[in-house]
Amino acid sequence: MAFGVFIHRSDSIYDDSPAEQYQFPSQYLRRVEACVGDWIIYYEPSKVAETRGYFAIARVQQVIPDRATSGMYLALIEPGSYLDFANPVSFNGPTGPVERGVLNEQGRISGRAQSAVRPVSSDDFDRICGLGLADNTPLLPRRDDDVPPLDLNEKQKPFIFEHHRDRVSLTLSRVLRDRVFRRIVLRAYDERCAITGLKLVNGMGRAEVAAAHIRPVEANGPDIISNGIALSGTAHWMFDRGLIGLADNLEILISRQTNDSDGVRSIINKSGHALPPHRLSDRPHPHFLKWHREHCFKQ
Numbered sequence: 001m002a003f004g005v006f007i008h009r010s011d012s013i014y015d016d017s018p019a020e021q022y023q024f025p026s027q028y029l030r031r032v033e034a035c036v037g038d039w040i041i042y043y044e045p046s047k048v049a050e051t052r053g054y055f056a057i058a059r060v061q062q063v064i065p066d067r068a069t070s071g072m073y074l075a076l077i078e079p080g081s082y083l084d085f086a087n088p089v090s091f092n093g094p095t096g097p098v099e100r101g102v103l104n105e106q107g108r109i110s111g112r113a114q115s116a117v118r119p120v121s122s123d124d125f126d127r128i129c130g131l132g133l134a135d136n137t138p139l140l141p142r143r144d145d146d147v148p149p150l151d152l153n154e155k156q157k158p159f160i161f162e163h164h165r166d167r168v169s170l171t172l173s174r175v176l177r178d179r180v181f182r183r184i185v186l187r188a189y190d191e192r193c194a195i196t197g198l199k200l201v202n203g204m205g206r207a208e209v210a211a212a213h214i215r216p217v218e219a220n221g222p223d224i225i226s227n228g229i230a231l232s233g234t235a236h237w238m239f240d241r242g243l244i245g246l247a248d249n250l251e252i253l254i255s256r257q258t259n260d261s262d263g264v265r266s267i268i269n270k271s272g273h274a275l276p277p278h279r280l281s282d283r284p285h286p287h288f289l290k291w292h293r294e295h296c297f298k299q
Helices: 026-033 124-133 173-189 233-240 261-267 288-297
Strands: 004-005 021-025 038-045 053-065 072-077 085-087 117-119 211-213 228-231 243-245 252-254
Touching: 021 026, 021 252, 021 288, 026 072, 053 124, 053 173, 053 252, 085 124, 085 173, 173 211, 211 233, 211 288, 228 233, 233 243, 233 261, 252 261
Parallel strands: 004 038
Antiparallel strands: 004 117, 021 072, 038 053, 053 072, 053 085, 211 228, 243 252
16 A cells, blocks of 8 residues: 555546546556555646645545546545545645655756656655644634534644654544534635625624534535535534525525524525535535435425
8 A cells, every 4th residue: 555646637537526426547557556444635737727736635435446537547535535624735835845855866856846646755744734734723613512622732733743654643532523614615705604694703703603514514525625515504404404595506496394584594505506606626525415305405
């Protein structure tokens, strides 16, 4: 097993869904197979507009031939392992590339940096993940009955270095994943409720909005930004209980089982649609919206 870097573009022509699968040609088969059972880092090239650089991690579960496309394969991602970085990491750091394995003996960037799939050393993996998961400017949750208080003195240790093996095992607690998910969702929505359009901050500087999973974690929903939406307390309560839902075009749907439909309409923003993030790839994915309509929304 080995760590790897997988290049993925938000406008990719491949059949990629970073939290679920990664499509690749046969020329990379041996490299991807070497990553099975271990962690990879997703990287978006600098040529992509508003590139995220190194933007997420995931664990490769298995590799299978792509039955739909001859000569192509799929790296299947272990459910629940995908996690966006709280802080996207640029290719170049203060002293050069953060992925030092792309340098040749002369200290220059080699052709390895162009490989869509490439191995990455434990040191480079640790360095990139450390930057990506650093909790520099945390967005703390509300202190209410719905969100358990956090121990702010707790020191998270996302990495466990097992010296008796030739690799690093990464363990990510649910607490850490929730913190990171909250940060990336609130940042994408500018701390504004997508349903009401309100951007409220309490007296302690905390955003009065939650990062809600569209498909819940308990139902195998991934911690990916396109499975998230920023909602204020009342909107979150109604969304979780299926009293409101979203069409694929983000039109806000109101359940006929709602006992005060006029009241619900009064708190919805004037557009009648959920306010989307700026980046197209950050917007709620139709795949997750469909799941919510079929399993949660009350017609």
